[in-house]
Amino acid sequence: MLPHSVLPPAAEAKARRGGLIAAIVASFLTPFMGASVNIALPPIGLEFSLDAVTLGWVATAYILAAAVFLLPFGRLADIIGRRKVFIAGLASYTVTSILVALVHNGGQLIVMRVFQGVSGALLFGTGMAILTSIFPPSERGKVLGLNAAAVYIGLSIGPTVGGVITDAWGWRGIFLLNAGLAFFALVVVLTQLKTEFQECKGEAFDLKGAIVYGLALCALMLGFSELPDNIGFILLVVGAGGLAAFVWFESRIQFPLLSVKMFRHNTVFAMSNAASLINYAATFAVGFLLSLYLQFVKGFSPTDAGLVLVAQPVVMALISPWAGRSADRLGPRFLASLGMAISAIGLAMFIFIGNNTSMVYVIAGLVILGAGFGLFSSPNTSAVMGSVERRQYGVASATLGTTRLVGQMLSLGIAMLLFSLIIGHVRISGAVQDELVSSLRVAFAIFTGLCIVGVFASLARGTGVPVPPPPASPHRNIKSST
Template sequence: MQLKKAALLTSGVASFLTPFMGSSTNIALPAIGKEFQIDAITLGWIATAYLLAAGMFSVPFGRIADIAGRKKVFVVGLLVFSLGSILSAIPPNAEMLIAFRVLQGVGGAMIFATSVAILTSVFPPQERGKAIGINTGAVYTGLSLGPIGGGFLTQNLGWRSLFIANGALGFFALIVASVYLRGEWADARGEKFDLAGSAIYAAMLFFLIYGFSEFSVAFIVLGAILALIFVVYENRQEHPVFAVRLLLSNLTFSLSSLAALLNYAATFAVGFLMSLYLQYVKGFDAQTAGLILVSQPVVMAIFAPIAGWISDRIEPRVVASTGMAVTTLSLILFAGINGETALSNIITYLMLLGFGIALFSSPNTNAIMSSVERKFFGIASATVATMRLVGQTLSMALVMLVFSMVIGRVEITPEYFGRFIESSRIAFSIFAALCFVGIFASLGRGKIKRG
């Protein structure tokens, strides 16, 4: 197998796995909750543990890959992710499942940090766009098939089959990468690894997310203090682990990154909430719920490339800001749901949300990458991934915060359906407010200078 084909295949499978894992796990959560008889907050941690681990370690592993070799980190990441997936299929209790999800997240971080970077290293500039486009298609395929595949497997083979399927695909990618992905890429070989900065970053993220999730003011304050320390420390480093200096000096880059953070924080947990709503309140089985939820990523897959094409011709901030406004509208509509909301309305809201995200994501990424010099492309790409992971984790943390305040540590049974709907409405209202602020962050970035 040619090097280019091997890189495209392994990166594509890896890029398919991570979104498939996330969207399919959301569908399986009610079945997991029923088997282990766990409360709503613990159920949220099964989804959040993976994201938190991936967010904490993706930035450090990205830097390690630049220094030690991207293939090395990528292959080890596939191994760790696959092992974590298989172990997640056999836990005797929820606590062990959460621990194995953390292991999955560590492997996922290593994959996030290297897969696209390997494609960029292997393909020449004139072929790079096509390769990254195919890779992006794999991401959207994973998002689209996650609810369908997750619903089918959960309904017919049980929720544990989801993790077995992901582990099998991971091991397949591992074999292909180990045998056919020849060579190594380490553009920063010999440079110093910022261990202290990495440790501060990971601790900061943990304390902030755990603090929000468990409503711990002490943890939130500690996380905020560490965030300030991190900014000051990283700004003084010659080889920082995160592009703090770029964020502070480039207004377009920083506001575009903030807009991405707010968009992911406002939208990611929608799939989690609607999966529970459709199966608990509406009484649909996992397979049917998956078919309903797929309406959002399908719309995203259709319109994201079109939005990217438009942003090459119209100012990206205009297209992205319009997408943020559409997303805000969809979240306002979600904030009005109740037990009697028609299924046609739910599907319409999901499609509107998918359209808004599609209009925002590609142009916003275009704005971020167009706002920096070519030598900063790697740092900018890593920042985009970081904003996505941190935003997704924060989104789940906000939901669990609302759950802890409204529902408490109880299993979601019919007597608590009213409180669950109230929690969902509050969460959607918070998300709509975040997205509304994101409109102004998106508009305030200014015009992008074309190269």
């Protein structure tokens, strides 16, 4: 909460209002785009003649770039100002979304998705940290619940709107629409949010750690895509070794990119992030896989496929605000763990999916999965942000965002690995629908197992009651900018 000695009540209220609107719009952007692009992948693949694995990289390139830069940008935001970084993210996201819509081949598309992911990283590590900074702990769960609801609303309308846009104007319209939304959020920030947050001003930025961390993540993801070839195993070993070196280095410098102590001595923080990684690894590829299933196996149009997939995020959006408010009273452990268990049930239903599976069965699985994810996300986020000091909000937010993105990379990595092993490097079409269904069944079996492990990780956090931050240091740097 902003101290009244720094900002007058009217300015504080305006900062909260502007911060909430901007963060909600920014949180809406990425899931809306992701859900829309999932629906548009089959037309993109047809236009650019992309095989199954390369088509997966259209989605993965964005996530990999965002994961590589999210943690460094979160730390940078704590040092130079979260508002500055947030503004830079919205501006660059607007530009890169327009550029994605102008590409002429698959290679250009993947490259521009990388740049769009870098822009997204500027947003992921700052929006939630700004919300946590300007609202008091007593309102944290409610506000984060609203923020999570924006995410799920984006997921909800993404498949439908994306399908309609793709059918009517082509897939490029999706990116142009995202550019417009990002520009609107930029205007809101510039006109409403005049408060800057620099609670680590003057501290050094760990450039070496950022480089090692980024290269290690790239090696891991490239390794997944190259399995079972020898180069895939080599890259996985290099990536794992790079992450181990990163952790060792971070524990020995004064101003680390990521404080290892946050994991060693804070069980709630460590296990909540672990639960987040597992949950996203188990659930993120569902939309990607079912979009291919509905269009290539069931013969649905992008619009019709979007109408089916909308079932999951609608339930998420309905449950998430209630789960966030309940976490303020009950603590996140029970709700998040229950959500993970329900998600496992929904995923298990898709293990039995086939060519003749009814849409009632598919929608029922999506509803159950949506209910589980809605119960998990807001309480888990509240646990992470409530377990650290105010000065660590940027890094904590970026760390949680990174676990989500790494989980998403693993989820898509598992899908692409199975495509490589079962389908091969061929275009997805009706001719390989049996192989596609087999890939889906194996993927959902793996995801179900991951989610079951995630239940125990969620329970291992302990009571999970959010810890109020200590009184603000008289030296913390929160100011009104003009």
